[in-house]
Amino acid sequence: MSAVQNAEISLGRGEVVAITGQSGSGKSSLLYCLAGVLPVARGNVYFEGNSLGELNDEQLSTIRRERFGFIFQYGELLPELTLEENTALPLRLAGRRKASALHAAREILDRLGLADLRERRPSQVSGGQSQRVAVARALVHQPAVVFADEPTGSLDSRNATAVLDEFLNLARSQRTSVLLVTHDEQVAAQADHRYSMCDGVLVPGVS
Template sequence: MDAILCAEGVDLFYGAHQAVSSADFALQSGEVAAIMGSSGSGKSSLLYCLAGVLAPTCGSVSFDGIAFATLDDDELSTLRRERFGFVFQYGELLPELTAEENAALPLRLAGQRKAPALAAAGEVLGRLGMTDLLQRRTSQLSGGQSQRVAVARALVHRPAVVFADEPTGALDSANAAAVLEEFLRLARDQGTAVVIVTHDAAVASHADARYTMTDGILAREGAS
């Protein structure tokens, strides 16, 4: 089966500093991959290259056979908005909006009307145990609840790939385990592929494929 997301020989420099060195990566539809590494190892920089947020200095990244380098800025933005989802360590929610409104944002940005967008968001939030909190502003939610909203927002438009940067890093162990389990269950139900960047071996243990990043060098666990 061809990879839906593929990176070949990716280098990324910040000035004279090389954050990513000759990284190769492949992700199948429905697969969960974890990239482990300590702070400063380059794992988040690689994630942003894989997501089309940063352009690599050398090498190529492609999605569904289309190289990011062949797309203009508008085309790449549309790809990220419509086919990708994002979960960040601190949620990055809009505090003036309700949980339901935050989760519905990808659908609203894609032009869907408010009522069906909110209904779809409410359905995903319900599967994440948030039915009673749909109308609560996210500024009034706990850390675990906020991260569930972030997960719903990432998955509501049924993206092909979700990129998660330390998605449970701001949570205690109990909340982290619960959010991660629900996130991956829902992603797998939808056939969504997931790339998780983490420093936590317990998080990485849920992945189908595990990579380690050390000083910008990516290695797949079990590869010869």
């Protein structure tokens, strides 16, 4: 995997920024650096005026848990939990009472057309439905930023378009910023700003 070099990127409130590039270009590494998951050897990542590199592990964990959301290519839902419980997980981890967290989960699942499936487990629904739950989980706590790593990469074109539209419409309605990495130009075309990455080098693209 390519190391990230001299990358400079900014993300405004409610903006959607896409980073494109081939596998191994360094785009996922950059995403995880910006999310505070991977350390930055040189330079800084700032979130709401704070340098992530100056925060301790507990502070970083709190930001990732309460202010960030994450969507992965294969959803990464917990198989032993219902769709409703998976969705409510960020709220429960942040200390929200169970009844309140489940109520919020039901509301966002309803907005995504999944209300009737909330008691099912991930193995009992389709890939497109699982990825909608991943979207719900990422947005249920109304984070400041969602980091999405190939969020539609495991879906067929029809489901990919539907899930992406629902994800971005819901994020924009909440004024949640989105940073997504993708190799799909059609996905990147939905962003407000685009960058491309090759061999660890980030280049501004079409906006």
